[in-house]
Every structure is written in structure tokens, then in C-alpha cells.
Amino acid sequence: MKIPLSRIAHARSGDKGDLCNIGVIAHRERDYPILVRTLTAERVKEYFGCLVLGPIERYELPNLGALNFVLHQALDGGGTISLRTDAQGKAFGGAILLMEVEVDERELDPQP
Amino acid sequence: MIRIANGQGFWGDWLEAPVRLVEDGPLDYLTLDYLAEVTMSILQKQRQKDPLLGYATDFPPLMGRIAHTLKQRHVRVVANAGGVNPAACARAVRRLAPELKIAVVAGDDLLPRIDELFAAGHSFENMETGQPLAAFRPRIRSANAYLGAFPIAQALATGADVVITGRCADAALSLGPSIFEFGWRQDDLDLLAAGVAAGHIIECGAHSTGGNCLDSWQTVPDMASIGYPIIEAEPDGSFVITKHAASGGRVSEATVKEQLVYEIGDPRRYLTPDVVADFTSLHVCRLGDNRVRVTGARGTERPEKLKVSISYFRGYKAIGTLTYGAPDAYQKALAADQIIRERLARLNLHFDRINSEFFGVNAVQGGVVTAATPPVEVQLRIGVRGEDRAAIERFTREMIPLVLSGPPGATGYGDGRPAVREVIAYWPALLDRSEVPASVEIVQ
CATH class of the missing domain: 3.30.70 (Alpha-Beta Plaits)
Structure with a gap:
């Protein structure tokens, strides 16, 4: 079944120059493998489409049940150069949470 | 154990936050982070117009407002309010809060030496584009190296009530007090990494106490009086993130984790002037209401070069x-x-x-x-x-x-x-x- 990522994770995004990074964190540690399986760098790149011109790197933080995505050339030049309203990528975290991910219904069981 | 708080996540942050921090509960150090990436260029411009400006002008009036409480409660302040003119900032604080002893950390400002540095063969290649800086020489407005936490510890050792810096690593503001209090050394890599992780968690103010939090934000209590974050730091590097009891907001595993992944690249190599911290080594664990403990920090040798922030x-x-x-x-x-x-x-x-x-x-x-x-x-x-x-x-x-x-x-x-x-x-x-x-x- 497909669910929005927000059902199993929360996120925060920010900037460094023209880079945007999005940390995605599983609400329950046991859902971290779902993030690892469904949120590939390719999938995230496809999701953000022409908003992100450069490549996307993914880093794993199993200790926090989190993934960190680094999006290159993501902010129209970034900082003061960017003409975007969201020159700092603050709204990217919310956007990724609306992405649909494929899970097995049993994975969402309330009991471990 | 010492308590280190952060009362400003950027210049323009909530003016009441540092006042609440010193008045509403126990505290040993108040840090204030005023400098974003482009703030230095704004300050440089102000200094060019008026040699008495070029620092965070919110800071001296704040010191005037809380000086009495700082003295009474033995709270010391570390702030990067100096911008590109820490000496002028110090003089303004002296005027408004004469009872406070002030120390200034200087040396980050490279603008006066930029031609000398070019001549010595430093090319300042842009870390994002690889371009050398020389062609942009007439356009340069500011150039500052990110200093580390050891000069801050040295400044605290003078007995100063207030330490004013220019550009330094954000996390250094709170790492400096731990180095000074616990005697951490340059080769205590895991301890320094712990201090950096703690500093990173509090450097954006209420970002770790329920502000800008996508984990059920609707349920964050009393955001109107949100508490700013406090580190309870231990000599062994472990620490608890908390906030004052009566304040609003929330400290949870979720709020701490969100800030840990904020504005980072490779989590195994979080670069600072003092140590390279490995954020994949951290264990985050809820101790109780609004108390989250972080342990396990690992660090490796500091980078050979310092980061420089240039504006043009x-x-x-x-x-x-x-x-x-x-x-x-x-x-x-x-x-x-x-x-x-x-x-x-x-x-x-x-x-x-x-x-x-x-x-x-x-x-x-x-x-x-x-x-x-x-x-x-x-x-x-x-x-x-x-x-x-x-x-x-x-x-x-x-x-x-x-x-x-x-x-x-x-x-x-x-x-x-x-x-x-x-x-x-x-x-x-x-x-x-x-x-x-x-x-x-x-x-x-």
C-alpha cells in the first residue's frame, strides 16, 4: 500500500549556500528500514524534479533512525543570490513528507 | 555539571529569550549566536560608513538590561556579537553595563590582510565552484576565518563576565565553556566532539525546543513562551538537553534529532575548527519530561585548514x-x-x-x-x-x-x-x- 511519508517520519530542511539538506527521521526506530528501502537518492531526485538542478547524495544515520539528503544546486544560487521566496530551503522538509512511499500493511502494525 | 544555554539563534531572534534564560532558572553560561553567513558583509558595510559600527547592535542594550542579574546569579556570557568590530562592540557594552568585565577574541578578520594573503600564494578557491578568488578582488566586502573554541576558553580564564568574538564556529560558543570548566585538551577528540554535538543542538535557539518542528507541531505546548535550550554538560562528555521548567515548548528525542540533522553534510564528518565530529556515533535517549540525554560522541583529528567566509x-x-x-x-x-x-x-x-x-x-x-x-x-x-x-x-x-x-x-x-x-x-x-x-x- 502507498502512504505519505509523514505517517512514519518527520523532517527538517536547511541550507548551505546553494545546497539544501533534508534530514528525514523515522517516528519509530523500527521504521528506519522502510526509509532506507523507499527513500533512495534517485527517488528523491525525481520527486523534486526541476527544483533541484544538481545531484542528490544520501547519508545514513542508523543511530537516529534518520537519513540525510544533500541536494546540490537546489536553491537558485542560494542565500542572497536566490530569487526564490524559499531561498533557504525551509519548505523542502514539509514537501518531502508528502511523498508517497510503498509499504507492506503489516509493517505499520502498532505492536512490534 | 554546568548549564550552558543559547538565547539567540541569529541576529533578529526573539529579544525576550536571553532575558527569560537568565531570570527563570539556574544557568552558568549564556551563549548568543548572532552571525549568519551573510551577516558579516552587512556589518562590514556598516563599519565602512561608521567606524564605530560593524557589530550586532542588539547585544549591548541586552547586556545593559541583564547585567545586574548576570552578576547576581554568576552567569557568564559568550557571544559572537563582535561581528567585524569586536572592539567597538566591547566599548558599547562597557558603556551600558560598566559592572561587567569584558574579554574580546580577535584574529578572525582577514580583510585588512587579504592582499598580503594573496601575495603569499593563498588562492581562496570557492569550496562550491572551485573558482579562485583573485579575479573577484575588487568585489570582496568581508573575509573572516572561523575560529574555534580554545580562544574562548582562554578568554574565560581571564575571569571575564562577557566574552565577545567575531566569526567563530557556531558550536564553539558553547564548547569554549566546557573546555574551560573541564580542562578538555586538543587531543580529547571524543570530548570535543561531544561538546560540538551539544553546541550544534543549541546553536539555533528554539530549533531544539519545539520551534520549527515537523513532529506533531500542533501539540507543542505554549509556543508563545517557548523555552530556549540548555545543555547540562558533564566532564565525561555526556550531556542532557533541557529547558527551564516553567517555559513553553518541548524537548523530546524528535526535537533533538531534527536539530542534529539540520544543515549538515556527511554526518560522519561534521567539520569544526577543533575536531571532526561523527554524528552517527551519538545515542539520543529520553530521560523524562523535556530531558533528553546524548552520549557516545566520537571525534577525529581537526581539519588542517580553517574555513573562511568571504562575501563579495x-x-x-x-x-x-x-x-x-x-x-x-x-x-x-x-x-x-x-x-x-x-x-x-x-x-x-x-x-x-x-x-x-x-x-x-x-x-x-x-x-x-x-x-x-x-x-x-x-x-x-x-x-x-x-x-x-x-x-x-x-x-x-x-x-x-x-x-x-x-x-x-x-x-x-x-x-x-x-x-x-x-x-x-x-x-x-x-x-x-x-x-x-x-x-x-x-x-x-
Whole structure:
């Protein structure tokens, strides 16, 4: 079944120059493998489409049940150069949470 | 155990936060982080106009307001409020809070030495683009190395009540007190990494106490009186993140984790002037209400070079808006955008970029997120940038005429023509540590 990522994770995004990074964190540690399986760098790149011109790197933080995505050339030049309203990528975290991910219904069981 | 708080996540943050921190509960150190990446260039510009400016002007009045409480409760302050003129900042604090002993950490400002550094063969290649800086020499507005936490510890050792720095690593503001209190040394890599992780968690103020939190934000209590974060630091590097008991907000595993992944690259290599911290080594564990313990920090040898933040002139920009209501709000805004672009094209003006956004449709999430029903109101927002100031000026004349000569119902133009602004851009580079001797001075 497909669910929005927000059902199993929360996120925060920010900037460094023209880079945007999005940390995605599983609400329950046991859902971290779902993030690892469904949120590939390719999938995230496809999701953000022409908003992100450069490549996307993914880093794993199993200790926090989190993934960190680094999006290159993501902010129209970034900082003061960017003409975007969201020159700092603050709204990217919310956007990724609306992405649909494929899970097995049993994975969402309330009991471990 | 010592308590280290952060009361400002940037210059412009909530003015009451540091006051609440020193008045509403126990505290040993109050840190204040005023400097974002482009703040230095703004301060440099102010200093060029007036040699007595160039620092965070919020800071001296704050010290005046809380000086008595700081003394009474033995709370010491570490702030990067000095900007590009820490000495002037110190004098202003002295005037408004004469009872406070002040120490200044200097040495980060490279602008006066930039030609000498070029001559010595330093190229300041842009870390993002690889370009050498030399071709941009006339455009450089500021250049500051990120100093580490050891000069701050040295400044605290002078007995100062207030330590004022210029540019330093954000996390250094709170690592400095731990180094001073616990006697951590340069080769205590895991301890320094712990201090860096703690500093990173509190450096953005309420970002770790329930602010800007996407984990059930609707349930964060009493955001109107949100508490700013406090580190309870132990000599063994473990620490608890908390906030004052009566304050609003929330400290949870979720709020701490969100801040740990904020504005980082490779989590195994979080670079600071003092240590490379490995954020994948941290264990985050809830101890109780609004108390989260972090343990397990691992660090490796500090980088050979220091990061330098340079700002340079990069042309001009202007942003204008027009707002349309129903019916057909989006269609009207789209048509207006086309008309303006056509008129600009006929004028043969050159822009590096023209960017159009439609509030209500795609302004902040670029159309990644879409709605099933059309919005009833849409704001058209057009931005242009380029080197030719006259072209940007002309653009600012092209929005408002559409009120009479474009699609029906254009409104929201009450502020008149948009302003033309200088673009001061950010240039990150690296420099040999040996070129950046930090110094500590006591202000008499």
C-alpha cells in the first residue's frame, strides 16, 4: 500500500549556500528500514524534479533512525543570490513528507 | 555539571529569550549566536560608513538590561556579537553595563590582510565552484576565518563576565565553556566532539525546543513562551538537553534529532575548527519530561585548514508582486507574468535571471506539492537579478502598470515600486591554520 511519508517520519530542511539538506527521521526506530528501502537518492531526485538542478547524495544515520539528503544546486544560487521566496530551503522538509512511499500493511502494525 | 544555554539563534531572534534564560532558572553560561553567513558583509558595510559600527547592535542594550542579574546569579556570557568590530562592540557594552568585565577574541578578520594573503600564494578557491578568488578582488566586502573554541576558553580564564568574538564556529560558543570548566585538551577528540554535538543542538535557539518542528507541531505546548535550550554538560562528555521548567515548548528525542540533522553534510564528518565530529556515533535517549540525554560522541583529528567566509558584490536584484482574486486567479497571474516578460524582452534588457512564482500554487514548494482545487487567490512574484543596475531599475517600473493595462482585478501594489537591492554573495574557502593567529584581549 502507498502512504505519505509523514505517517512514519518527520523532517527538517536547511541550507548551505546553494545546497539544501533534508534530514528525514523515522517516528519509530523500527521504521528506519522502510526509509532506507523507499527513500533512495534517485527517488528523491525525481520527486523534486526541476527544483533541484544538481545531484542528490544520501547519508545514513542508523543511530537516529534518520537519513540525510544533500541536494546540490537546489536553491537558485542560494542565500542572497536566490530569487526564490524559499531561498533557504525551509519548505523542502514539509514537501518531502508528502511523498508517497510503498509499504507492506503489516509493517505499520502498532505492536512490534 | 554546568548549564550552558543559547538565547539567540541569529541576529533578529526573539529579544525576550536571553532575558527569560537568565531570570527563570539556574544557568552558568549564556551563549548568543548572532552571525549568519551573510551577516558579516552587512556589518562590514556598516563599519565602512561608521567606524564605530560593524557589530550586532542588539547585544549591548541586552547586556545593559541583564547585567545586574548576570552578576547576581554568576552567569557568564559568550557571544559572537563582535561581528567585524569586536572592539567597538566591547566599548558599547562597557558603556551600558560598566559592572561587567569584558574579554574580546580577535584574529578572525582577514580583510585588512587579504592582499598580503594573496601575495603569499593563498588562492581562496570557492569550496562550491572551485573558482579562485583573485579575479573577484575588487568585489570582496568581508573575509573572516572561523575560529574555534580554545580562544574562548582562554578568554574565560581571564575571569571575564562577557566574552565577545567575531566569526567563530557556531558550536564553539558553547564548547569554549566546557573546555574551560573541564580542562578538555586538543587531543580529547571524543570530548570535543561531544561538546560540538551539544553546541550544534543549541546553536539555533528554539530549533531544539519545539520551534520549527515537523513532529506533531500542533501539540507543542505554549509556543508563545517557548523555552530556549540548555545543555547540562558533564566532564565525561555526556550531556542532557533541557529547558527551564516553567517555559513553553518541548524537548523530546524528535526535537533533538531534527536539530542534529539540520544543515549538515556527511554526518560522519561534521567539520569544526577543533575536531571532526561523527554524528552517527551519538545515542539520543529520553530521560523524562523535556530531558533528553546524548552520549557516545566520537571525534577525529581537526581539519588542517580553517574555513573562511568571504562575501563579495554580485550585482543587483529586485522583486515585485501583484495579487489576483477569483475568478480565475491563477490564470490572471499567469497572463500578467507573460505580459511583463514580453515587455521586458522588447526593451532588450539583460538579466542574469528572471524568476516567477505564484503564491497559492508553487511559491515555496516549486509545484512539487499540488492541490486538487484551484486557489481562489494568487500572488504573482517576479524576481530579477543582474549586473546592470539600470535594467533592474527599469524592471521595477514594469509591474504596477498592469493594474490598469493587464488582467482584471490586480491589487496589493500599495507599497509602490519594488526596491533595487545590492546582492552580496557568500564565498566559502579554506586557509592554513597558521595564517590565523587568534588573540584574547581584556577590555579595560
